[in-house]
Amino acid sequence: MSLIGNLEWSGAIINRSGKEKVAQQIAAMVKDGDILGVGSGSTVYLALLAIADRIRIEQLNVLAIPTSLEISMFCSKLGIPLTTLFEHTPTWLFDGADEVGPNNSLIKGRGGAMFKEKLLIASSPVNYIIVDDSKLVDKIGTNFPVPVEVFPQALLLVDAELKKLGANSIKIRPAAGKDGPVITENNNLILDCYFDTISDTMERDIKSITGVIESGLFIGYNLQILMAVNE
Numbered sequence: 001m002s003l004i005g006n007l008e009w010s011g012a013i014i015n016r017s018g019k020e021k022v023a024q025q026i027a028a029m030v031k032d033g034d035i036l037g038v039g040s041g042s043t044v045y046l047a048l049l050a051i052a053d054r055i056r057i058e059q060l061n062v063l064a065i066p067t068s069l070e071i072s073m074f075c076s077k078l079g080i081p082l083t084t085l086f087e088h089t090p091t092w093l094f095d096g097a098d099e100v101g102p103n104n105s106l107i108k109g110r111g112g113a114m115f116k117e118k119l120l121i122a123s124s125p126v127n128y129i130i131v132d133d134s135k136l137v138d139k140i141g142t143n144f145p146v147p148v149e150v151f152p153q154a155l156l157l158v159d160a161e162l163k164k165l166g167a168n169s170i171k172i173r174p175a176a177g178k179d180g181p182v183i184t185e186n187n188n189l190i191l192d193c194y195f196d197t198i199s200d201t202m203e204r205d206i207k208s209i210t211g212v213i214e215s216g217l218f219i220g221y222n223l224q225i226l227m228a229v230n231e
Helices: 016-028 042-058 069-078 114-123 152-164 202-207
Strands: 035-038 063-066 092-096 127-131 146-150 167-172 189-195 212-215 224-227
Touching: 016 042, 016 127, 016 224, 035 042, 035 114, 042 069, 042 092, 042 127, 063 069, 092 114, 114 146, 114 212, 146 152, 146 202, 152 167, 152 189, 202 212
Parallel strands: 035 063, 035 092, 092 127, 127 224
Antiparallel strands: 146 189, 146 212, 167 189
């Protein structure tokens, strides 16, 4: 079997039974001819397994636009054809989140793919965000920092400007499994930033800093939240 054929999900899947139920719900919504924006995370992986079964059994014509190299490889393993934003825009998208706050504001980016995730969400008319109740918070930024993808040579400038916006802790995200920092798929670095308060304009304010590629704040997007019930 090939390297891709041997590919397995890298970590333990928490609340697997609840996530599998939502994955089946996602798979049931797929229609012939759909262009799927495919996010990141374990629930997305489980949904891909269910979608691949439907494609194989029903001979559906479905294309996927993935947000990460990891999900691209899983699509290849499962026989789900890929396309890009050069050729298509998504019919709809499904993804996860690290936090869901009031008015469906999100923090995403623990996997480091927030730029492509935000690009696809902005490009898709319908977006389903799959979470369990552990991700729900009364105040965005309660449990997770705001990830900010930064062009490496802009680190000092961005650090200074983020502090002006109220960041009280800024750290370069270290990698797991390699020495040094996380390198994104765009060859940039990630700063994990804590704020006492995150205003409705914070996403725009962070993005306006020269050297910032994207942040993991999602405020004001067209999202529908699907709950994976803990069992």
